[in-house]
Amino acid sequence: MPSLAVRLGLLRLESPLVLASGILGVSASSLALVASRGAGAVTTKSCGLDPRAGHPGPTVLPVTEGLLNAVGLSNPGADAMCEEIREFKSRCPTTLLFASLFGRTVEEFGEVAAHLAAAEPDLLEVNVSCPNVSSELGLPFEAKSKELAAITALVKKKAGDIPVALKLSINWGPIGEQARICAENGADLITAINTVGPGMLIDTNVMRPVLSNQVGGLSGPCILPLAVRAIWEVRRSVDLPIIGLGGVASSEDALQLIMAGATAVGIGTAVYHQGLDLFERVNQGLLRFLAEKGLEDLSEVCGAAHG
Amino acid sequence: MPSLAVRLGLLRLESPLVLASGILGVSASSLALVASRGAGAVTTKSCGLDPRAGHPGPTVLPVTEGLLNAVGLSNPGADAMCEEIREFKSRCPTTLLFASLFGRTVEEFGEVAAHLAAAEPDLLEVNVSCPNVSSELGLPFEAKSKELAAITALVKKKAGDIPVALKLSINWGPIGEQARICAENGADLITAINTVGPGMLIDTNVMRPVLSNQVGGLSGPCILPLAVRAIWEVRRSVDLPIIGLGGVASSEDALQLIMAGATAVGIGTAVYHQGLDLFERVNQGLLRFLAEKGLEDLSEVCGAAHG
């Protein structure tokens, strides 16, 4: 009997599928809804120290086979998020909860991590790669090696026993290099990729950018090849388990990321295109794949495309 | 009577539409075919000093709303290309011909430029951003500020009176910064963007990358928002005319690039999705736009989205 369970570092997930950060991730109730649909883990919306309303609308726009978003890291703040985490954990004991976080300074990353760690999430995911808050927060920290190293080390210290993943994008140079910096500073996992670009959409009637933030990150099926490549690159650079995501909308897509080197696979935008049933559908597709190839579990094909 | 003619620096194009480099660009006959369909200018395949067969197949793969390609700069070499350029110019006197070139070293860029300049193309477009020859040629030169500056200056010297465009991508950090380096070293125009990524596609049956080069650049409708943003960025950084391209498949798309700051608009991958009639269709759409808004020509909306 093939099994979908995977070992992600020290964690065990019943399914490799993870709800991506930023998708239905502000309340215990919405996270629980997704958990009930077959995700092995769910990730909260990236959380900062204080409540943030994010950018004015429009913040999320459909584009060709994808989305452009500049939500702007709206979140209820670390303390409110801790309540949601606790509520989720008591409601959904078999689904893992990953708490995503960001900070405006290196120190703030540490503070938020310390706050969230108190609620005992199963993983802390450090968002150093959000591409749509630059006008306010400057370049994403992943673009600055020294800060990336410092954030990784600091969060790791505050996290105690909780494993720490650094979430990277492809927007600021070689992702393999960034992953190496994270690994050297104690990261337990790499999550890749965050949204791409950023990009922009201009309305030709009013002749201005449509997103209130002007630019936003690109996600969805159109970025899948970029995600496959990024994970391939990370896998070659570091020896850490990878949560791969970017454009996954089918079990075929998930398998591409797994064969490139991912252990778990995040799903975000496809929830918009395909609804919440997608998790169960992809799970079924993965089980079919294992059965057809006569495999026990997905670890047998993790990174298989590296030959 | 609105007119589609645009002034691109010192050049005058009957239509702002330009056939992108790499598309139907190896022979005078194929370029003439496109010219007859309504392009204001056509660009040759990027040409090096010597003939190159490029990568083994597969080299071009359809992905979600786009293409992944690693043709690998196959080209007949500068001397053979000069013949094609001369033949094209005698066959199509009203369509401009842009000659794209690359080199393996800074010096070689200069050599190729000198060769091609002899055939008197209307523009030399310098491809410093091809993302699918790294395993052989190393990082694209756009990623290395010093070389980028040197190549720009050298090609400019060899080009004589022929205007020089530097073609950039978004794959190696801030494109605005790169454009600035080009401008400071004498570039007359900026072309943006080259293909994105690179990306990768893995076949889950044979469990290996499908492109023989493993990775390839992403193009087509899915990269449009990234192109809009890139042109926006270039426009803010430098005061040079821009040949904007990336994912254009309609007059709406073309207008987005124009409002972001492009003077001329390249079309590549959409030829695959929509056929050669696309040039005429986009021309018609642009004329309709001018008529509806009561505008004389497109210069009135170039960069309009910057407010």
Added chain:
Amino acid sequence: MGDAMRTVRVKAIVEHGPGLKSFLLDGPIESAAPGQFVMLWLPGIDEKPFSISDLGEAGLEISVKAVGPFTRALMEVSVGDYLGIRGPFGKGFRLADRTLLVGGGIGVAPLRFLYREMGRLRLSAWLVVGVRTAADLIFPDYFRSLPDCLIVSEDGSIGETGIVTDVIDRIIDQAGTTRLAAAGPEPMLVALRDLGERRGLKVELDLERYMKCGIGLCGLCCVDGSGVRLCVEGPVLSSAELRGVTDLGRPHRDATGRRRCGPD
């Protein structure tokens, strides 16, 4: 591609009273179900959810009450200006015979559309419209002209004096309705739900929560409890669905996702 942003011109504006207007937009929606909403973009300002208050040959109608920065800015819009539209989104009311429609304040907007659609389908409908005062009612002449419409106002300046719950029992008795469809302030909706269920009616309520994406991703519009996304599975919920909502009539989440302290 109804989900993509399209900008369209404002064709006509009706001013009902101070800070209360309806906007007729030139397209771009072909069809929608009453209860569905659109995201309305005011270029340079913001984007907010609004119910469709009518849809037909003439175009798309939105009725807006000024309550804050965005809706106040909307009041400055002129005919010929461009507005952006995404949608229609969500799930609307069921169209079924013998339905009692109850709208409070600007909540009558979607019921105007519902009543018209039911008329087109020759389904019998009764309409109760409640406002604080006459100046709060959109299209007063229209509602007054309807045969099966009862208007109530708290100050008696239009229709009967009172609130909607005062008159519901009477209508149910007279008309023999079997369904209740309501939109308006949440305390009113809760009262109507209780009343409707007591009378054995099938109840549907049009709820509001903070909405950002409109397409089921940001999670801000999820009700507490079942986690249902009002922008996709709602905004109209049935009695059964409402049973999963633990924050009904209680403070909701704001733009940050935080639960508010006081009542909304």
Added chain:
Amino acid sequence: MGDAMRTVRVKAIVEHGPGLKSFLLDGPIESAAPGQFVMLWLPGIDEKPFSISDLGEAGLEISVKAVGPFTRALMEVSVGDYLGIRGPFGKGFRLADRTLLVGGGIGVAPLRFLYREMGRLRLSAWLVVGVRTAADLIFPDYFRSLPDCLIVSEDGSIGETGIVTDVIDRIIDQAGTTRLAAAGPEPMLVALRDLGERRGLKVELDLERYMKCGIGLCGLCCVDGSGVRLCVEGPVLSSAELRGVTDLGRPHRDATGRRRCGPD
């Protein structure tokens, strides 16, 4: 999504002779026109164009002659191995009554498919198959079994001795064909075009040029003159289209896009 790459297993292999094999692939093409081709990917090696030599319930058939590195590597493939397919691409032959089909060497591959399709549609067809020697012919028993098929070989080892152009006039006279469809080496095709036009036939030729993308972008397969893309507007061209081809029977372009010096 016929254009995307799909890997499929080899179901069966027929060895016709040294360096001459047909491969039956498990799917993935539902329908195609005779004359259309696919891009065949041998993982780890390369990807090259091949005509469809048959398509039916059993699967997709490709017939290959070993001439270089790729086709030789194909000879090593075993049943159960995966091959990648993109396509079908291009424009095939017109299916019309009273057509004379002429194939030379491995060029008979697309005509095998064309003959079958014409049979299914009950269109009358005559087939002339020319090879250097018996060992160069795919499915010899099949072709021998066809009533309206004439085989010629240069060395007389199978069928009549001679080349195809020797027998065409005779068949046209006997059968009263009005159309000619041909595939094979380009010098043969040029001769057939001249002969066909002299006899007043409508001529279609299945041409070959270097192909890389298969989808009309790389430009390598464009004929000189009209610039027509053989992978999209061809590979089958009509007499009228052939008039625009200035490099017919002359050296073509190679993988670099350079015109070859000698004949192909």
